Amino acid sequence: MDSIAKLSQVAAPKTRRGQATLEKILLAAESEFAEKGFHDGSISGIAHRAGIGQGTFYLYFKCKEDVLRELVLFINRSLRALLSEAIIDVSDRIDAERIGLRTFLEYIQAHPGLYRILQESQFVDPEVYRAYYESFAQGYNDALMAAQQRGGIRDGDTEAWTWSMMGMMHFIGQRFVVWDTERTLDDIVDSTIDLLSHGLKP
Structure with missing residues (x-):
């Protein structure tokens, strides 16, 4: 395993749909943090950009x-x-x-x-x-x-x-x-x- 991959705290999704959702969240987070910064960016903003509910966000991540x-x-x-x-x-x-x-x-x-x-x-x-x-x-x-x-x-x-x-x-x-x-x-x-x-x- 790539040594940097060991730093991940997210379990790899078991389905293609799960992987696609994870990538949508990450791309949405990129846009949110790039525009607003980490501290002003929000989980609700990430979820909105990803087109998912906040409940779905918390299936993948515990926090910002x-x-x-x-x-x-x-x-x-x-x-x-x-x-x-x-x-x-x-x-x-x-x-x-x-x-x-x-x-x-x-x-x-x-x-x-x-x-x-x-x-x-x-x-x-x-x-x-x-x-x-x-x-x-x-x-x-x-x-x-x-x-x-x-x-x-x-x-x-x-x-x-x-x-x-x-x-x-x-x-x-x-x-x-x-x-x-x-x-x-x-x-x-x-x-x-x-x-x-x-x-x-x-």
Whole structure:
């Protein structure tokens, strides 16, 4: 089992209908928390957005804190699966970085509330907040180490590189997708990959 999945406090639904209802609740919670924040968002608001009664909500979750935790886990699984699928047949690491960055930015375009949800989870549920990033870092570091072994990138501290690039991509998404959108994704991706490929030395 994926280590981050162990943090889930929700029993997996046994039917497709139950799974579909759970996903409706999580998507509704994403909209509710993205628009109103965790503290002003409400269970009644989530239920209304999901098109269910509050009684149905309580079949899956005990409280808002539980749904926030599961939402962060759901976003983590969804985004990691999307990124993995995007680069599954890409052998060149720099090409993988390019495709991965663009895929991430497109995800942010579709889910601009991601930043608010994650930032609020840092204070509501620090454990899942940390696990969200550490699970990404583990997979990223493994990929960089594999690229080193193939001779695709130079030797170096892959753990430090992992967190540096994750931080860079995080703030690129916030600056150029959430805050302002005057520059194209192609422009931003090209500039970022130029830095990754050539560094800062003249």
